[in-house]
Amino acid sequence: MDDDPVETRHLEFFVAVAEELNFTRAAQRVHVGQSTVSAGVQALEREIGAALFARSTRRVSLTSIGRDLLPLARSALTALAEMRALGIREHQHVQGTLRIGASSHLQALGLPSILGGFQEAFPMVDISLHASPEGCSGLLEQVRRGAIDVAFCGLPPPAPLDLFSHVLRRQRLVALVPAQHALAGRTRISLTQLLEDDFVETAVGLGTRHVVDHWLSRKGLGRRISIEVPDENLVGDFVAAGFGVAVVPEDAAGRDTLLLRVQPAGAVAVVPLREAIVWDLSVIARYRGGSPALDALLGHLSLSRADH
Template identity: 45%
Template structure:
C-alpha cells in the first residue's frame, strides 16, 4: 500500500467526488479512479458506493478513513522529524482566516514566520462563510489551524487558544430614540430591526443566542458578509446593530453606545484539531500568534482552553 493511495482515498472520502478530489490533488479524474480501484483490489473490499448521481463511503470505507488519516499523519511527522534534523523547521501549514483580522497583523506575522522558516510551505485561505465553515474545515482535516470568532459552545473537537476578548457595542442611527443614552442593555433593543453578518459568523451566533435566551428572537433584515459595512447600513436607517468593537464603528449618522452586559465579549481564537498532535511547525506558528495578538489580555492566555468535546480592538468578527 502506497502513501499516494491513502492520500487519494482521503481526498475522495472528504470531497465525496472523484472530480473535486482530482482538482484538489492537481491531477486528472482517471488517475484518481484508477488509484482507488487498485487500493480496493489490494484491500479486497469496496471503499466507495458509486452511482451516476453520488459517491458515498461504504461501511469498509468509513472504517478505513480514520486509519488512513492516522497513517498519513504518522508519515508526515516522521518526514518532518528527519527533515528538521538535517535542515531546520520543515513541513506544511494550511491556515484559515476571516475576511479581515485587525487584532493582529496576520500578513506581517506570516511574513516573519516565512522569513525565519522558509522551508515550511504555507497555504492561506480566507473564508467568506465565517468561522463556522473554518471550524468544519479543521475538523475534517482540510485546515491545520484557523482564526475563529465562535462562542465556546461551538468549539467541539477543537484545541483552542484564546488570543483576545473584545466587548460588544450597540449601533443606532443618530436620530434614534436611544441615541442619547450613555449605555444600553440588549433588552433595550429587543423588537428592533437589525443589521448583522450572515448566519454562521461567530458574532451573529452569539447575539442571536443572547436574544433567544431572553425570549425575544431578533429580526435581522440586512445581512452583510463584511462587518465593516454594518455601520453604513445602520446610518441609512435600515436597523440597529450589536457588534464587537473590532472595526471602525463611528461613521457619520451612527451613535456607538456601550453595552452593560457583563462578560458579553467576542473571542478571537486560534484553533487546531483536538485529537491530532500539532507538528513542530504548527506549535511554532501558534506561539507566534500568541505574541502578535493585540488588545486586552493578549498573549496572557497561552494555555489550550479545552478540547471542547468535554463539554480592545481587534479582528473582524466572523
C-alpha cells in the first residue's frame, strides 16, 4: 500500500467510473481526458493496495473491494463538500457583483433555484445575468476574457483544459414529435428512428445541439435540419407547426415548461429515447483570478478551483 494520502480527485474519478461502469463516460462526466481518469484510478488502486475494477475489452465491473469502497468514497466526498460549506458560511459578509453567463434553458438548468439559494446565503452579492448569441461556446470565450466571472451551460465535449469546469447535474434527452406522428404513442424509441424526419434545431452552439451532433458524428450518421430557431423555448412551437421533430432535455419537456406551452394544447408528444444521450449542466470559471463573490458561489456549490 502506498503511503501517500488519497487525493480527492482520485476518489471522484473512482465514483464516476463505478457509477458509469465505463471509463469514457466517466471522463466525459468529470470533464477530463480518459487517460487522466485511468491514471487516477490506478493511483487509487496503488494507494488502497488492491484492484477496484475488473477490466476487459468489453466491460468494466467493480471488484468486491471496489463495491465495499464505493459507499466510503461517496461519504468522504460528501464530508469534504460539507467542510467547504462550513468555511464559506464563516464569510457571509462577502459583497460585490457576480457576472454570470447562462444559456437560455434556465428552467431546465435549475439555475433559478441554484442562484436563489446563493442569494439567500450571500445577500450582499449583486447578481447580473448575461447571455451569448453563440451559446456555450460564446460563454466560454467570455469567461476567458474576463467579461463574465462564471458560466452555467451545457458544456460540449471535449472540456476546455484551460478552464475550471465541473458537472452539476445531468439530464437525459427525449424526443419531441408532433402528436399525430407515427412514433408519438411509443413508450421508448431510438434516435435513429427519427433520422428520416426533418429536425427543428437551435443554431450551432445553442441548446443541446452540440450533444446530438456529437453523438451522430460518432455513429457516422447525419440528419436534415428544416429550421434553426433563435430560442430553445420556441422548439416546441415549430414541432407543433409541422416543421419536424426535436431532441430536448427531459426537464425542458416537463408539463409546465415554456417549451411545451404550445398552441393548440397537446399538439406535441414527448417520447423517451432508448439511448442514454445526456446533457450536462456545468459550471465554468477561470482557474486564477476572480473575486470573493465567485469563490463564495463555488463554495456554495461545494466546489473549489484548487482541487483541479
